[in-house]
Amino acid sequence: MRRERKTTGVAPLTPREQQVFIRLAQGLPNQEIADELGISVKTVDTHRGHVLDKLDLRHNGDLTWFALRCGYLTLEERDVVPDRGLARADDPPFVPAAGP
8 A cells, every 4th residue: 555645846865865865866776786785785775665656656667757857867878867966975965856
């Protein structure tokens, strides 16, 4: 059962959720994300659930669509856009632009 969603806007993603979000949007499998980030597959899945809830999305394909639509990935490269790359620990909270 899914939780009730907030209607006041999009919640900011933590730096780790940002990292998982970008990699999922790029189409990487959970195991590869876990290996890259040094976390368990279960932790990746937990972050995935938080990202989906915060962005009001349902599937990994929605993450890719959102990332492309909001400029976090490019279709040609399917890679991180340089000026919107992964967050560092000292970066301000990630708050995605509202989708159309």
